[in-house]
Amino acid sequence: MSFETLSPPRAQALALVVLALVLIKTSQVLLRAHRRRQFARQHGCEPVTAQYPHKFPYLGMDRIREVRQARKEHRMIKWVHQKFREAGQYTQSIKIFNKTIIVTSEPANIKAVFATNFNDFDTAGRLDFIGQVIGKGIFTTDGEEWKHSRAMIRPNFVRAQVANIDAIEVYLQDLLKLLPSDGTSVDLQPLFFALTIDTSTEFLFGESVHSLRGDEPGKPSGVAFAHAYDTALQECAIRATQSPLARLMGQSQQDKQNCKTVHDFVQRYIGEALRWRQTWDGKEKALPTGQYTFLYELVKETTDPIVLRGEVLNMLLAGRDTTASLLGSMFFQLAKRPDVWERLRAEAAELHGAKPTFEELKNLKLLQYCMKETLRVNTIVPTIVRNANKDTTLPSGGGKDGQSPIFVSAGQMIFCQMAVMHLREDIWGPDAGVWNPDRWATLRPGAWDYLPFLGGPRVCIGQQYALTEAGYVTARMVQTFSGLTSRDAGPWQEKLTLTCASKETNVSLTLA
Ligand code: HEM
Incomplete structure (x- = not known):
């Protein structure tokens, strides 16, 4: 039926309805704009000082092209830093697919997003692009669901306190077997990824996938799991940067298959943990795994297999790549600084060749500084x-001098550029870009200037675990090798996925 075929009274009535709808919509838009102006005025907000200098502002396509190029050339963080420098401001507004986004490396704004105005922000639909692999859990939910996850997990993490050093030693030995000591070059970064998937799966399921050893006959392939998990996460990282249109294409068959491989693998452990749960009488008793196991602690709280799978995979995501990236980048930096390696060896000599305990690790001051500096x-x-899940404000970035609060409308995204904040020369001094662990001997950064593990209610719960694991592995490598030499000609380069690792960490090692 077309408009022309309607009788005149019906056409008139329809036109009136359409007009009324247009008027209602227009007045709603105008009213909302008026309320927002009032809200912004009440909070002393000024327009964002620095606008990204788009050549084609409508879709921000020029910026998207530049981002893609910078990512391809492994210089994304440098590029973002450069854009802030050019703007002369550490808060900027940009266009992405015709949405106005705020990008900030300003500690005051970051504190507002993650602490003071915490309830005004959520994790920006993280579940949409990563949920296919890891499902719902502490990392991918917001509001009440997130509170529930955190309340369920946090106490049992406190009890676990730190990584199990004895367990890490087993996998460290597997790693050492793969390291050439005849001066041949080896890329440590992928080996650290293999190490941390082995330690994480032991911690989470009570049984490691042993990717450093290869598959055992008769057991489900841990190597296939690790491969499917890595590939599926790479797909997520791509999805996160795609246009909404490209995302409509949905998951590829291969991606669906990878997710299934991951889920089926985890399901086996969940089944075992649920069977154990049926025999559990509610009292403290030794676990069948013989040690603290995340899944068995969780099964005391819930028996829903989907919840269990989500939480375990959320934890694997949060803990595995991050710790491997810290190790890969730190060894890249150490290999370029034989003087620091020498001093680490002198420091570790106090252990007289014994494996360090948790307390001893804490006392290896230079080692702690190296980790802090790498995380910076x-x-x-x-x-x-x-x-932003409601209209709100950020304290800085507006007005002529960029010092006034700015208005953030409901639905607006904030990109918090933590890496750039950690490299700001006005915060860290003129040598901000230089890896210098000794600066930590006297440095006391402002509470919101240094946030490798974030801050506020969603602060990383695995910080202690990660520092223990990375510290232990480094201390044992320092005890094992007298020499560590870089085989990378150039400076450190980023490998950005959902986290940021070293593109390569090629080194040669000399046995002590
Ligand atoms: C060097 C290693 C690590 C770094 C740099 C790191 C950093 C972070 C950061 C920045 C966040 C906040 C992310 C966000 O909200 O968008 C976070 C959250 C989280 N991290 Fe870590 N992390 C590390 C290791 C670990 C480990 C080993 C575990 C667990 C075994 C872990 C568990 C978590 C969890 C569960 C969250 C989510 C907390 C929540 O949203 O309530 N992390 N981590």
């Missing part, structure tokens, strides 16, 4: 995105 210079989670 090669920030593992360089960008954290949040979405």
